[in-house]
Amino acid sequence: MKPLNIAVIGCTHAGTAAIVNIAKLYPEAVITVFERNDNISFLSCGIALHVGGVVQRAEELFYSSPTQLAELGVTTLMRHDVLSVDTDAKLLRARNLETGEEFQHHFDKLVVTTGSWPIIPKMDGIHLDNVMLCKNYNHAQAIIEKAKDARRIAVVGAGYIGIELVEAFEMLGKEVTLIDNMDRVLYKYLDKEFTDVTEQDLQAKGVELALGQTVQSFAGNEKGKVTTVMTNKGQYEADMVVLCIGFRPNTELLKGQVDMLPNGAIMVDEYMRTSKADVFAAGDSCAVHYNPTGEHAYIPLATNAVRMGTLVARNLLEPTVKYLGTQATSGIKIYDYNIASTGLTETAALAAGLNVKNVTIEDNYRPEFMPTYEKVTLKVVYKADTGVIVGAQIMSKADLTQSINTMSVCIQNKMTMDELAFVDFFFQPHYNKPWNLLNQAGLQGEVQQAEKLQTI
Known part of the structure; x- marks a missing residue:
C-alpha cells in the first residue's frame, strides 16, 4: 500500500504539535513540512521575558528543531515559501527562498498551520x-x-x-x-x-x-x-x-477554497476538518468554537494551537477525538500581581447581548491567623436567568491563577452558580479558607438568584 503523503504548511505551535503526533501515529507516512522562516517552534509569549532579561538566551524559547523532526522521519524544508495551493488537484507550488527554485508538491492530506501575522x-x-x-x-x-x-x-x-x-x-x-x-x-x-x-x-x-x-x-x-x-x-x-x-490569520493560500470568517480565519469542524475534504487546519490561522457564546471566534492563543494541532493528528484518517472548544483561558503576571481570566468579562457579555449578573469577592485568600495573607479579588459572571457560568477573573499578589483553570472547566461543562457553591474543594490553612473562594462565589450567586425569585 502506498504510504500517505502529508504536507504541512507552517511550523510553530499548531504545526509542531500536528507534525510530531502524526509522525508517532503514522510512522509510515511521508511528511513534508514547508516553513518560510529559518526557525521553527518559537515561543513568542516569551519575548518580553527575553527583552527583560528573565530569559537570558532566546534559544531557550524553542522547543523543537528540524533535526528533532528529522529523527521522527519528517522532511522539513526551511526557507521555503508556499506560493499557491490547489486543494482540488491536491497540489501546492513552493519556492526555495535561498535558491529561487520553484517546484510542485503533491499531497494526500494537507495540514494548514500558517499562523498569524501582526496587524x-x-x-x-x-x-x-x-x-x-x-x-x-x-x-x-x-x-x-x-x-x-x-x-x-x-x-x-x-x-x-x-x-x-x-x-x-x-x-x-x-x-x-x-x-x-x-x-x-x-x-x-x-x-x-x-x-x-x-x-x-x-x-x-x-x-x-x-x-x-x-x-x-x-x-x-x-x-x-x-x-x-x-x-x-x-x-x-x-x-x-x-x-x-493584534494579529490577523495568514490564510491567503486557501482564500476562496474553504469556508472562512470575514477576517480570513479558517472555519474547522470539531475534528479540525475544513470545508474541503482532506484539508485540515489548526492554530492562529483558524477560528475556534468559543464555548461561552457557542459561536466561532478568532482567539489566537498558543494553548488553542497546541490542542488543535494534536487533534489534527488524531483525526487525520477518520474522525476520532472531538475538539471541546475554548474559553480563551489566559494569565499574566504584572509586577507583583498574578492575574488570570476565562470566558466572558461582564463588559464582553453585555456587549454580546447576554443578560448577565456577577459576583465579586474581595477577601484574604487564607485565614488571618496565618503569619501572612494576601488580598484576592475574584469575579464570576453568569447568566441571570439560568445561573450558568460564562466567565471569571482573579487577581492577587498570591498566585491563585489555577482557580481560573477550574473555572474554565466549569464554563466548558455549563455549570451553574448553584453547583459551584457545593463543589468539593479541599481546605488547608496554608492555601485557603474553609469555604473555598469559588464556593463563596457560588453561594453569593445562589443568594442573588433567590432574591430575584422573591421579586418575581
Missing part, C-alpha cells in the same frame, strides 16, 4: 526605522538590539504582549508610553475593577498611559529614525515604537 496599519511613517513588530525570534532579537540605544519607547497596544513589553522596558530603565485606542488596558481580558489596579501600578512606575487614543502617524528625523508618535489627541516623543495592535 500593520497603513499610515504615514509606518516604515520608519525603529518602528518594530513583535511576533517571532527575529523580532525579539531586533527589539533587544534597538532598545539598547533607545531612551524613550512607545508601545502601541495594551493587550498582553503590549503590557508585558511595557513592564520589561520600564524595568530596563526606559521612559515608556503605552498607547491604546480603548479607554483602559487589557480591555479584552478583564473588567474595569481589575484594569484600574494594573493602570495604577504602571503609573506608579512612571509609565505614561495614553489611553482612548488612536495612532494616526509617525514622524522621523533626517536619518529615517522615528522620533514622534502622533495620535488623535496628542503627540509623544519616542526613539523606538513597538506595534502590538
